[in-house]
Amino acid sequence: MDDGSVAARHETDFRWPHSDTSQTPYRVYTDETLYALEQQRIFQGPVWNFIGLECEIPNPGDFKTTFAGDAPLIVVRDRDGNINAMVNRCAHKGSLVCFKPRGNVQELTCVYHNWVYDLAGNLTGVAFRRGVNGKGGLDPEFDLKKNGLQRLRVETYRGLIFGTFSDRTPPFRDYIGPELCANxxxxxxxxxxxxxxxxxxxxxxxxxxxxxxxxxxxxxxxxxxxxxxxxxxxxxxxxxxxxxxxxxxxxxxxxxxxxxxxxxxxxxxxxxxxxxxxxxxxxxxxxxxxxxxxxxxxxxxxxxxxxxxxxxxxxxxxxxxxxxxxxxxxxxxxxxxxxxxxxxxxxxxxxxxxxxxxxxxxxxxxxxxxxxxxxxxxxxxxxxxxxxxxxxxxxxxxxxxxxxxxxxxxxxxxxxx
Amino acid sequence: MTTTLANDLSLRLRIEALFADYVQCIDDDALEQWPDFFTGDGVYRVTSRENLSLGLPVCLVYCEGRGMMADRISAMRTANIFEPHTYNHSISALKILSVAVDGIRTQSNFAVFRTMADGNMSLFNCGRYMDRIVEDNGVLKLADRLVVLESRRIDTLLVIPI
CATH class of the missing domain: 3.90.380.10 (Naphthalene 1,2-dioxygenase Alpha Subunit; Chain A, domain 1)
Incomplete structure (x- = not known):
């Protein structure tokens, strides 16, 4: 998992002009660089993004697609009943793996080159792995285990599903605190x-x-x-x-x-x-x-x-x-x-x-x-x-x-x- | 011309006239008259193709009876705040599905073009009217109009009826 707030790929000259937050400069609403930084440091940083409801994917194989910031996600229930969330981007060429809003699948297949993932996002199959007539095919050095879909941490609370990209995000209950959990x-x-x-x-x-x-x-x-x-x-x-x-x-x-x-x-x-x-x-x-x-x-x-x-x-x-x-x-x-x-x-x-x-x-x-x-x-x-x-x-x-x-x-x- | 064909044509023309009056009432901003196109207990709903196809009951707008429709209009006139804009409706492909004792069932296509006060014009949405029409003292009225929006996306807000 990536922690965008540490490994920044964008930089900005923006500095907050005050010691408190009772004033905001209008630039925060219009600056493209800040928007790109927000993707890394906020949406892919130590926050819990709401990504769906348990009742939307009640059965094994049920999935929905959604977003956390700009990041496209697949939220899926696996055969053990666990909910997994992965970035909806094939490890091969980066195509969306699921392009439908919802459905039920046995496994996740990218239609572009038929790379197949299980419901936890592990890469399980590559089309023409052995090539044709002994020619072409997958580089023998290529490790399927290291080329799964990027996974998020997932927590559920009262039927709500949350996902985070960061290892640093505290458990959901601690993230919002007891008083807001109570609501x-x-x-x-x-x-x-x-x-x-x-x-x-x-x-x-x-x-x-x-x-x-x-x-x-x-x-x-x-x-x-x-x-x-x-x-x-x-x-x-x-x-x-x-x-x-x-x-x-x-x-x-x-x-x-x-x-x-x-x-x-x-x-x-x-x-x-x-x-x-x-x-x-x-x-x-x-x-x-x-x-x-x-x-x-x-x-x-x-x-x-x-x-x-x-x-x-x-x-x-x-x-x-x-x-x-x-x-x-x-x-x-x-x-x-x-x-x-x-x-x-x-x-x-x-x-x-x-x-x-x-x-x-x-x-x-x-x-x-x-x-x-x-x-x-x-x-x-x-x-x-x-x-x-x-x-x-x-x-x-x-x-x-x-x-x-x-x-x-x-x-x-x-x-x- | 056979009597049946004449009757069919006459009915079609009457429904087309009803729809023309309906959209011109809205497009001319005569919205206080809009509830009168319905029967007293008529139903007006706006939903999306997505919700309909998933069998989900929530609507964007759900008025049961002219009173709720009138409330929508008076809220729009006196309470709701939005950038002034007008609609232009196009209606096509009227199909009379059935004629029964409880009314005539029809479907037709619509497109709504929205023009803002600054002149910015866009296709606001298109979709299908699913209607049940009844005759009330010799006048055709909508007993039930389900507006099915092709896109679930509403740009900014929906305040003027479709």
Whole structure:
């Protein structure tokens, strides 16, 4: 395994201009060299990338293809039931080994020259190994054992599959810490079922979407639907939790048991007290997780989001697609034991989220607006003063940018800038 | 011309007229009238070919009844924030699959071209309408419209109905 943060193949003159992370230079969103460095030092560095769900590959031979950063991956269940993840790149000429999104296979065969790998990525066969009529064929010095697919370390947690390229990545539980593990335990207490996928192409650098998720300050301001319909108001209970190193966060909202249907009187630009839904079924919330939490958005550094919005459960996986583009892949979830009514409720409440989500669609465009404006002056900077300059959790308020500052702290640490 | 052929042609023309009115309503930004193309309890869903072929039920948009459709439009008008843009729909290959007591089942192809305020134009998506159409007081209405997007990828966001 390669540790990109040590063996850097790219260098940059970029240096973080401050002692803290309450300001970011726009260059971080537009610089191609930084993007290449991020592949090595972050996505192929000591982080856990979300790469799928156990329920997507339930049987031996089931595979799916996905990405960790720019790296194409195969995630496959072997005959012993273990989940393996390999870089989807043939050891021979570098072709994709699997070019389908999912399927079931006995072994992994690269169609280009028929090199064959077992489900752990070991090279087991090379076509025309002995040549033809005793001529040609494989160099006798060639060691099949040293030419398997590049493997990742894999861990699963509550049905989620994570992969890392680095030996230095701590075990997943330690990586996010007990408090954030507890939220995954809370949101995914049972066997999961995939209800569908969405894909949203964002016209911005990947970090702008990550920041957006960590920025609880914007939720009730940009997503006006929240205030209009009283889903989330800045004064509702809740807060921000952060991992000890600040890399990962949880933003949560708890509804008031008694007055959860009252639209607030906060001074936000959009409040329209007179505005009522004709049909409230897409806002119904069945308390299924044993508490009054209505919204819980959890980020796992670098690009994973665990989502609970009412009964809309999802994993979001962000895949960078160049310095100014990214693809957000939503896996919409329910539980295996959902009855017909529960599934129907989830389908309705999913109107709120996804690329057409009434409370999430704005996240698709706002990053692009920053990207467009950032390009002109890479040395100009953002300011993120909300909640001070610290990277501390807050209880009772989400009007803070602490989690965004925490993200940049993690980014600096891994990038070495 | 036989009576059957005349009836078939007449039905086809009426459905084509319904679809033309439907897309022009959207393309002309008369979205407050859009729910009226459906029956009161009509269903409007937008999904992807991928989800449909995998048998996965989640939709990008799922409205059951005109009320939910009207909510979508009023949210778009008063709450949702997005860069102004317009659609231009093309419809083709209307096929009448069956005519039964609970309605006429049809499928047709569509393409939606999206133009942003700055003039940037792109193919937003294309796909297939899978419809059940009923006659309501002499007017054809959509009882069920399933919009199957050919690509699962939504560029930026989906706010205007298809």
């Amino acid at each position: 995954i335990d809370r949101v995914f207490p049972k066997k999961l079922k995939v209800l569908g996928y969405h894909s949203q192409v964002l016209p911005n650098n990947w970090k702008l979407y990550v920041e957006n998720n960590k920025d609880a300050y914007h939720a009730s301001l940009l997503h006006v639907f929240h205030n209009t319909f009283g889903v989330v108001r800045p004064t509702m209970g809740g807060g921000i939790k952060l991992s000890d190193n600040g890399w990962h966060h949880l933003s949560y909202t708890v509804r008031n048991k008694d007055s959860d249907d009252v639209v607030g009187k906060e001074q936000v630009r959009s409040l329209k007290d007179q505005y009522k839904l004709q049909d409230v079924r897409m806002m119904e919330h069945k308390l299924e997780l044993g508490d009054y939490t209505t919204n819980a958005i959890q980020t796992i550094f670098p690009t994973t989001v665990v989502q609970q919005i009412l009964n809309a459960l999802a994993m979001r996986q962000l895949v960078p697609k160049g310095v100014d583009k990214s693809e957000l892949i939503w896996t919409i979830l329910g539980f295996e034991d959902d009855d017909v009514d529960m599934q129907e409720l989830r389908l309705k409440v999913n109107n709120l989220v996804g690329p057409a989500g009434l409370i999430s669609m704005e996240d698709g465009c706002v990053g692009g607006w920053v990207q467009t404006a950032a390009k002109a002056d890479p040395t100009a900077q953002t300011v993120m003063p909300m909640g001070g300059r610290n990277i501390e959790p807050t209880e009772g308020s989400r009007v803070t940018e602490a989690a965004v500052r925490g993200f940049w702290k993690g980014w600096r640490e891994l990038m070495g800038v």
